[in-house]
Each structure stands twice: as C-alpha cells, then as structure tokens.
Amino acid sequence: MQDSNKGKIVGVNGNMITVEFDTHVIQNEIAYAITEGKRLKSEVIRVRGNRADLQVFEDTKGLKVGDDVEFTEELLSVELGPGILTSIYDGLQNPLPDLAKKSGFFLEKGVYLKPLDYEKEWDYTPMVKVGDEVIAGDRLGWVPEGIFKHYIMVPFTTKGVCKVTEVASAGKLKISTTIAKISNDKDIVTEVTMVQEWPVKIPISAYKEKLLPQETLISQIRIIDGFFPVAIGGTFCTPGPFGAGKTVLQHALSKYAEADIVIIAACGERAGEVVEILREFPHLEDPRTGKTLMERSIIICNTSSMPVAAREASVYTAVTLAEYYRQMGLNCLLLADSTSRWAQALREMSGRLEEIPGEEAFPAYLESLIASFYERAGLVKLNCGETGSVTIGGSVSPAGGNFEEPVTQATLKVVGAFHGLSRDRSNARRYPAIHPLESWSHYKSIVEDEKINFARETLRRGNEVNQMMKVIGEEGTHINDFQIYLKSEFLDFVFLQQNTFDSVDAATNKKRQTYMFDKVMAILKKQFTFESKDKARRFFLELRSDFINLNYSAEGTEDYKKFENLIDKKFEDN
C-alpha cells in the first residue's frame, strides 16, 4: 500500500469515530482505524470540512484520540467467485468457521480472512476463444460448484465491448489464475481471474432487461402458494410481533422453497437460530437434488450481538451474492431476518450523526433505502438470453407488534406480497400465523382465481358469522350461516394451517396442494343439511380430523388411502 490517504481520530462515540484527514476522502470508502496493532475496518458515512465521520465495523473499546486512520479509496465490496455456496459469512463476508479456527470461541476484532479458498483447484472449462467479442457479464468459462455450473464472467465493471486476446485451456486451476485476457477499444488489457470484486451497495446490472415476475415460486407452504403466492423474482414481507412465527416460517421457506439457491441473511437476530441451520443443513437432504440443503445455501450471519455497522452491511452483502448467482441463470431466494434490525442499525448511526430524526427516530431516508433494497429483486433476461432471478423476502419486527410503524409501512409500499402474522392466530396455535383476511399478494396463485376467490369469500363470510355470533349468540344464528362458519373453520384447519414440525405436513408439493384444494373446495361448495348445530359441528370436526390425518400421511401409504376413503365416504353420505 503506497502513500495511502491518512488521518487521525479526533472523536469516539459508540461505534462512530470522527477523523481529521489530510487530503481527500470518498463518501462510503473503507478505512482502517489502527490501535494497539489492530486494524479496525470502518466506512466513511459523512464528510464535513476536513473531518469525516466513520462507522466502525468493530467494538471501538480502546480507540484513542490521535490514533491513525488509513483510507483505502475503495468502497465496501465482496469477493465473487467459486466456493461461495455452502459458506457461512459474517456481514462483511468473513468466513465464520475459518475465524473460529483462527481465534477460537470468540470473534476477535480486527481479524479479516479471505472469503474464498485460494488454494483449492477447480475443474475449469473455457467457453470462449481468442478473437471473441465480450461484454460485462458474458461467460468466459465454467467450473462445477456442487450441483451447479459456476460461470466465470467478464467483470461486471467492464465498459464497452472487449476482445478476448488470451484464454487458459481446460484443467485444474486455482481461482487466482488468469483464465482470460480481454482488451477494450483503447487496447487496455484486463486479466480476468475466477474472482471479481463488487461494491455491495451498488446493484449488479450486467443484464439485458428486467422482466415482469409471473411464475409462482413454489414454497410448499399451502397458505402461501394458494392464497398469498410469491413470484419468482418477486418480493414479499412478513411482519409480525415477537413469537408469531416469522423465523420458523423463513426457515421453512429456506428448506422447501423451490429455488435454485437460498441465501439466508440472519440480520441482527438470535445466533441460536442460525446455529440450527448451520448444524442441520449439512445433514438435511434436498429432495429435488438428492444433495444436502447446504449445497444450495449461503448463510450470512450477523446476529444481534455482533457489531451493528456490519449488520447494516449484511443485507447488502447478501443481496450482492444473490445477484451474482442470478447472473448464472439461477433463481435465487434471499431471506432476510429481520429487516427491522437493519433499519435499527441505520437509526443508531443516524442518532450518533445527530441527524434530524423522522418518525420513531428513524432517519428520514429510511423509506428510500428500503425501496432501493427491494428493487434489487427481480427477474432478468441476461445478455445470453437466459433468465435469472432474485426473490427477496424480509421479515419485519414492528415495535409493539403494531404495523403502523415506519419500517412496516415503508416495506408494504414496495413489496408484491404481504404475509402479515397475527398475534391472535399464533396464540391460538394456528400456524403459520399468516392472517388470511389481512394479507395480500399481487402474484399468481397455483389455484385458479375463481376457486381461490370462492375460498376467500368463505373465510370472509365465516368470519362475519363468527363476529355476529359473539353478539347474538349461537342460538340466534341461522343454521345455514352456522354452516358457513364451520366451513371457514374447516378450510382454516385443513388447508391454511400446516404443521412445520411434522415431517410430512411440513411441505406440500404443488400437485398435492392442488389435489387437496379441490377436495376442500368440493366440501365448501356442497350445501349439507343438518338436523342441529351440534350435528353440524360434529360432522365437520370428524371430517377435519380425517383431513388432518391425511395431511400427516405420506402419499401412497396405507394411512393415506385409509383417510382418503374415510373422507370420500363422509362426503357421499351427507
């Protein structure tokens, strides 16, 4: 590092330092605060005169006025290349298992390790020849990464059309090997390796165009796929009070959603929850590929007791990795738990900067930051004609469980589906606690509109009857209304509710879902005649019990057939 720009600390306030610098600094550039031989990574977040405010990605204990600061002239970036899949990173892309090998039980400050393995050899196959013309994002070659073809692409920073002037031949290569040389119209030659860097806060845009997300992303969660679907390349959010089931739902999605790649951003919440994933995914089989779930996963883990500024960075790190794999024509699902913690990190920093606070002391620019984050989702047509996508789902943790707060409201403005979790439903153990009347989605369900609308109408009317019964009592309710109420409850119990902790019920594939939905529909549509309300209740209780048992039975088993027969018989006989 020659003659880098330098400065000195003149103030410390929590994780913010104020630095007096010599010549110039760049907004959002990375700098290192140096104390007692440790170099603490920091980011410039405000410049005034010859002083800059920096957020430090580490505990600032021990920093002194007068300590040196070195600026790097680089923005916060991630390394992109083979080996990212199956990795477990912190918010700055430090590999946590490697850190543990180096530092033991605790995260040691100022220790940064390479995110990728520079010694490992990959089976490289070139895809271009000398003389070919290429632009940013074009594929130069590939290596097998687990079950995927990991394409090595022309660096996304490349401007204009370049000519390939040299290519490496097929063979076992390390990621730092030059696999091609490309030359631009000014004859400037770039050596391309299997690794490139990209600044996390800037979207990767090396594609032809953004397309409208239309196809349903099968989540295998019935209430989602049927009632509040998510599209491939779409966005959705899951606000809910604590304990309503946000994390359990996200974990279910990370296991069962039919995406190629899942990126889990554990942002400012419990470490214990990530540990479940870290320890289980390497042993859980992904039925679609026969390999472990880990092979399609990337985990970004910046939990609540880890440095706050790195928490802010973690969601950007995660989405950048998603965009990178999207460039290979893959469908990536990013799950962020929780985006509120990211917003709170912004709030903490904004407070230290003494900015004029907006609602609940969140900064005034919160809304635009949330919008531009979700904007990074999308279905894109790549230069090669293939499509790739990033789907983003964020959980939101509203203060007091009240959705009328800045983060929830800002998020609802930009997402395509809203899975609102309700305290009443989670208290009643009606999981997943997605509220069936308040949630919405702009995307296409796996069930035809006409049917799903009928089912929704049943839920709505059932709820009305239930409200009415609270005023006039069951005895004052007409038996036909009562039947509607029972049907809505039936639909709730056998289709909307799903037991995540049952090995069969946890995930329902598309075929089974549509089959089940039709069975339920037949019951909703049939007008039964009952002698009394007690008889009606009894009938639906029994039917419900058979249905739930059917939900618990694997397809093709004896039990499955038995309960299916029981249901069909009850249906015929009444």
Added chain:
Amino acid sequence: MRKVYHRIVQIAGNVITVEAENIGYGHLAEVTSARGTSLAQVIRLVDNKVFLQVFAGSRGISTGDEVRFLGSPMQVSSSKNLLGRIFTGGGIPRDGRPEVKDDMIEIAGPSVNPSKRIIPKNMIRTGIPMIDVFNSLVESQKLPIFSIAGEPYNQLLARVAMQAEVDVIILGGMGLKYDDYLFFKNTLDEHGALSRSVLFVHTASDPVVECLLVPDMALAVAENYALEGKKVLVLLTDMTNYADAMKEIAITMEQIPSNRGYPGDLYSQLAARYEKAVDFDSAGSITILAVTTMPGDDVTHPVPDNTGYITEGQFYLKNGRIEPFGSLSRLKQQVNDTTRSDHRAIMDTMIRFYADFLETKEKQSMGFQMSSWDEKLLKYGVLFETRMMDLSVNIPLEDALDLGWETLAECFDKTESGIKHDLLEEYWPKN
C-alpha cells in the same frame, strides 16, 4: 505513575467531562472527591474532552477533584475464590470479606462465534406443568419472566434455580429491594447452593450507574465458568431497572430517544447481554433466566417488547399463574420430541381447548345459551386451571402428561380431541 487530572470542565447528570490526552474509549478512571473514590468509565471522546460516567454518581463532585485514568476497561476476577461471595455492581465486596483481585478479566467481551455454538438439547426440568409440558425450559436458553410489581416473580425465579441441575449460579440483582436481596441470599443458603453461587447485587438505594455494570459483571464470570465446562445459570432481576438506568444516561448525553425516552440502541444493548447465553461446542453452557417487569402491565412497552424480540421466549406471570397465552419457549421443540411421543400432541391440544374455553366463558358472561359443546369446554377449563396452571402443582413431566390425557378423556371423546389416531390408540385412557 499515571497522570492525575484536576480540571473537570462539565458536570451533567452522572457524567463529568475532563480535558485529557491519550485516553482509550471505554477505559476506566478513578474520581476522588470529598465523598470518597469512585470508578468512572469513558463514554465519549471529543477532541481533548473526555466524558466519564461516574459509577457512584456525580453528587458532591467538585470541578477541582482528582481524576486518574487506569488505562484499561472494567474488569472482574475470574478466580475460584469468587464462589460464595457477594459483590456490588462495581465488584466491591458486600459481604464484609476481602476484595478478590486475582486473574482479572475484561467484562463485556466479544461475542461468541456462531459457528462455535451447538444446538441445545437438554431440557431443564422444573416440576411446573406450565413450563415442563407447555413451554419446556432448555439448557442455554435465555428467557425472562414478564410480570408486574406485586407478582411472585422472584420466588418463581428462585424456585426454578433451586430445581435446576446446574454447577454454578450467578445472581445479578438490579434495583433489588433489600428484602428481595435477602430472600435470594437466604434461599441459596437454605438449599446449600450459596457455596456454588456468586452474587452481584445492586439495590434500589445504590448509585444508578452501578446498576449498568451488573449484567456484564455477572455474565463475564459466567462465561469464564462455562469455558471451563461448567453448566452455569445466570439470574438477572430486574432487567427493566437496567434499561431505565440506560435511559437515564442516554438522556444525560442528550441522545435522541427512539421510543418513550429509551435510546435507539436499546435492542442492541439488551441483545449484547442476552446473547451471552450459549451452549458451547465442547465446553459448558450459560442459561439466563431474567425478570422483566412491565410498566403498566403493557407488553408493548419498549422494554418487554425489545426483550421479547431478543429472548427465546418468556414466561408471562399474571395473577400468580403462568399464563398459557403470552408465554412461549422458543426452544421447546428442541427437546419435546424426545421426552415422550405424546408430549407435543398434549401440549397443542390442551392449549387449543383452553383457548376455546376462554371464548366460551366470554359468551357465557354475555348471557348466551350454552350448547352441549360449550358445557364440555367449561368443564375442561376449570380442570385445566387447577391441574395445570396452579403454581402450587409440582409434578414430573410424565405425570403431568398422564394427567393431561385423563383431563381430556373426562371432558371429550376421541374424535373431538383431534389428536392423531396412532397417539389416541396408545395413550387415550381405556376405561
């Protein structure tokens, strides 16, 4: 010898400002005034101004008093001699015995690398059905009791602590009433547990800043024992007092409050402490049981609200009972699949019926006619409250599950129970 500073340029709340050079953020100083000597901690540096939070409070400090910097952050002894001892939040003995100063370690250390944690699998049995059956407590869990003044939360905390099989108990008392302090001390003593306990106690009459040190002192000591392979139980009561102490300092420092005067980093501050709960890969564990009193019995108040988002559930203690709604153990599913095959079904079914019972009771109070189904629910609700919810019940999990089946069978038939058929065949009472 370290330099002594004599110019205090500002005193506001419990924060004093001196002009000094080469001072580390977060480091300690000794402030000597006519009232005696107190520790203080650097909480902000601005050019040559050093802001110090004075542990004993700023009352009686004069602008000409002495400030001497110690060149290190707050520390606590990690020696074996700590066991059986009682200290203030600042680490000064409360029990009239000598100070312990060997093997000092820093408090508020770095967080555990998540990849060195393991999934907790050991249930802590309490003999309380509302916990064991419905919200099992798990080793390494962090879990507060949500309650209000007047409820027996400290008694519940002590009862669980005495029942739990742990190697070391650390008590962190914050704003404790003196009587409560004596209650804990006597309870530990009576059960012969004092000799494996360490107490850090801040009482309501002690300086408020010392309250801020209690969790970090308690957890640093706990972490040390856990690294030696010990199972450690940390009791923190009352975390709302801790949050209020943070609020006081934040206001003194003119920080912009986020919600009802609490600082914007309340979540991160609480999380930094609660996340010390851990099950180490190839070492011991830390379980944290805390008390969070809810001002105005309002669970949406910022302290219980932020706490609920951080901890692995909560026991909601109300009218002397652990309420099934509002209570949660997020780790229960780690253990309740291996206890007994009917555990989960009993848990889900009984709670669901209790929810239905509450609805029926409401209908009844509004004067509606009760259907035969309602009558069943009413019968069930009363049995559930006396057999499961009453805190005087003290039975092993297995007995509680059996009692659950009996209760269901007394009120409902098999189909109505909605339980999976194979479990019904195995457990439904035969007569």
